[in-house]
Amino acid sequence: MCGRYSLAVSAEELEQIFEAPVVGPVTLPRWNIAPTQDAPVVTMSREDERRIVPLRWGLVPHWAEDPSVGARHINARAETVETTPAYRDAFARRRCLVPADGFYEWTAAGGRKLPWWIHHRRGGVLALAGVRERWRPRAGGEPLHTFSILTTTPNPTVAPLHDRMPVVLEPRDWGTWLDRSAPPEEVRALLRPASADLLTARPVSPLVNRVENDDARCVQAAAPELLDLFEGR
Numbered sequence: 365m366c367g368r369y370s371l372a373v374s375a376e377e378l379e380q381i382f383e384a385p386v387v388g389p390v391t392l393p394r395w396n397i398a399p400t401q402d403a404p405v406v407t408m409s410r411e412d413e414r415r416i417v418p419l420r421w422g423l424v425p426h427w428a429e430d431p432s433v434g435a436r437h438i439n440a441r442a443e444t445v446e447t448t449p450a451y452r453d454a455f456a457r458r459r460c461l462v463p464a465d466g467f468y469e470w471t472a473a474g475g476r477k478l479p480w481w482i483h484h485r486r487g488g489v490l491a492l493a494g495v496r497e498r499w500r501p502r503a504g505g506e507p508l509h510t511f512s513i514l515t516t517t518p519n520p521t522v523a524p525l526h527d528r529m530p531v532v533l534e535p536r537d538w539g540t541w542l543d544r545s546a547p548p549e550e551v552r553a554l555l556r557p558a559s560a561d562l563l564t565a566r567p568v569s570p571l572v573n574r575v576e577n578d579d580a581r582c583v584q585a586a587a588p589e590l591l592d593l594f595e596g597r
């Protein structure tokens with residue numbers, strides 16, 4: 365699964381990378397984005413123009429009685445996203461890109477949760493495959509805009525750490541993923557593990573274990589006294 369990620373860039377950099385304007389309040393940089401928090405997501409407007417908007421992480425289906433269900437829908441399995449009721453409409457009509465410069469997974473050793481930061485081998489921003497939804501309270505009020513990150517089987521970098529990983533889309537595939545009229549078979553073909561040489565992982569500070577810690581220390585290399593624990597996981 366993907367339960368935390370980072371995006372340590374400015375809004376201006378994000379606009380340049382995805383060739384889209386930021387619309388709405390976006391807080392950047394971020395080093396510890398967690399479920400139920402808002403984060404910038406690349407979507408297509410009704411006019412088929414790319415834009416970057418803040419959405420809440422944890423998809424709330426439009427038919428849900430209570431928005432709290434979003435906490436259970438931070439990830440959607442690529443193998444079943446097309447048929448699962450919570451995601452199938454969003455997958456068909458409301459796909460999105462979730463910018464991240466890395467994501468975290470944990471292993472356990474010595475009674476401790478040990479975080480790993482998995483990121484592009486050469487640096488830079490990744491685009492994770494996402495789906496989005498709009499939920500409106502039945503009693504009226506402002507709609508809630510949410511998203512989920514798709515996961516698939518792990519590549520060789522992630523496999524020693526977890527049995528799932530986010531779907532990472534190559535830049536050449538961003539347009540297809542966002543295109544509502546793209547042939548379904550072309551969209552399905554993108555739901556695969558990242559190439560073996562794309563990512564690297566390094567043990568980082570346990571500070572990231574606490575949601576309230578959101579600064580550059582989260583991606584700093586783990587202290588030397590912890591490295592033996594990571595190596596003996």
